[in-house]
Amino acid sequence: MTAVPDAGVRFARGLQVLQDLGHERSEVLERLERIAPDLAWHLVAFGYGDIQGRPGLDLKSRSLVSLCTLAALGATETQVALDAKSALAAGWRTEELVEALMQVALHAGFPRALDALEALRREKESKDEG
Amino acid sequence: MNAHRSEPACGVAQPNPRFDRGLEVLGHRDAADALKRLRDLGEIAPDFAAYFVEYALGDIAGRPGLDLKVRALLAVAVLAALGVSADQLAGEIRHALVLGWSRAELIELMTQLSVYAGYPVAIRGLEVLADVAPGED
Numbered sequence: 001m002t003a004v005p006d007a008g009v010r011f012a013r014g015l016q017v018l019q020d021l022g023h024e025r026s027e028v029l030e031r032l033e034r035i036a037p038d039l040a041w042h043l044v045a046f047g048y049g050d051i052q053g054r055p056g057l058d059l060k061s062r063s064l065v066s067l068c069t070l071a072a073l074g075a076t077e078t079q080v081a082l083d084a085k086s087a088l089a090a091g092w093r094t095e096e097l098v099e100a101l102m103q104v105a106l107h108a109g110f111p112r113a114l115d116a117l118e119a120l121r122r123e124k125e126s127k128d129e130g
Numbered sequence: 131m132n133a134h135r136s137e138p139a140c141g142v143a144q145p146n147p148r149f150d151r152g153l154e155v156l157g158h159r160d161a162a163d164a165l166k167r168l169r170d171l172g173e174i175a176p177d178f179a180a181y182f183v184e185y186a187l188g189d190i191a192g193r194p195g196l197d198l199k200v201r202a203l204l205a206v207a208v209l210a211a212l213g214v215s216a217d218q219l220a221g222e223i224r225h226a227l228v229l230g231w232s233r234a235e236l237i238e239l240m241t242q243l244s245v246y247a248g249y250p251v252a253i254r255g256l257e258v259l260a261d262v263a264p265g266e267d
Contacts, residue, residue, distance in 0.1 A: 074213055098175045105178070110186050111214040113178070114171065118215070121174040 007045065014049030020059055022089025023082075063090040068100055071116035072108035080119035094124055149180065152188030155198065163221055202226040207239055210255035211247040219255070223262045233263045 005013075032040040052062050067083045087097055097120055105113035156164055172179040191201055205222045226236060236259055244252035 077215065094174070098178065102175065102178045102181070105181075109212070110182065111209055111212060111218055114182075114218060115215045117171060117175050117178065118217075121170060124174060 010045040010049040011041065012049075013053045014044035014047070017048040017053045017059065018044065020090070021063060021086035023086065060090040060092065063087040064092060064097075064100055067097065067116075068104050071101055071104045071112055074108075074112050074115070077115070077119045077122070080116050081123040084116075084120045084123045088123075088127075094120070146184070148184040148188040150188075151192045152183035152186075155187040155192045156183065163224055167217070167221060199226075199229045199231070202229045203231060203239065206236065206255075207243060210240065210243055210258075211251055213251065213254070216258050216261075219258045220262050223259055227263060233259070233265055236263075 029040050029044065032043065052059065052066075057065075063083070063086045067080070067087045070080050070083050084097060088094065098117065101113050101116050101120065104116065156168075168179055168182070171182065191198070196204075202222065202225050206219070206226050209219045209222050223236060227233070237256065240252045240255040240259065243255060
């Protein structure tokens with residue numbers, strides 16, 4: 001049986017994954033930490049550390065799973081844009097993300113794919129300008 | 131451009147009845163708004179914009195069996211219930227108004243949606259409707 005990692009290790013691993021996905025700690029967490037610090041902690045330690053930080057599927061693949069799931073669920077534009085940014089940082093090209101989101105239209109309907117593509121377009125636009 | 135598509139998206143070089151039928155359906159819309167959104171989509175996903183016109187509008191919305199006015203009401207109901215972006219919902223509401231539904235009828239629709247999708251969905255739908263079609267109230 002493997003040793004259970006302590007809380008600090010889990011959190012640190014989560015921060016590392018966030019960084020690998022192109023996010024500075026403050027950018028993602030600052031607002032959430034202000035209103036719900038415990039939730040922010042769990043998001044990093046569990047969401048990014050325990051789950052996304054697992055071996056077995058590389059981070060690049062995971063970022064595509066995240067983006068398409070959020071798109072299919074109808075997450076807000078901010079959330080989709082954040083995960084689009086992660087996916088680009090993980091090495092996907094915009095054209096590949098467009099392909100994936102086109103397939104989302106098949107499984108979740110056109111409206112959700114359209115919203116996600118609009119979020120991606122705006123993310124790309126702000127990146128091109130920045 | 132995707133090699134699977136033989137013609138440029140949204141700029142048809144060869145005869146393409148599916149695309150034409152889609153444009154015809156689009157022609158019934160509040161065209162300026164719909165075309166702006168289609169152009170935005172074409173910027174990042176030109177093939178998808180073409181699929182949208184050919185398939186969603188031409189093949190499906192353009193079918194006989196239900197008229198466009200009824201389809202527009204369905205679209206407003208489903209988009210409101212799905213909770214898609216206000217931009218998309220507003221576009222469909224404009225479309226429904228253009229096709230002859232009244233503001234009062236759309237308010238009635240949102241009221242019925244509260245039963246199937248909950249009050250938050252109905253209230254948000256009414257807010258978007260109020261932005262698109264400000265009334266006396």
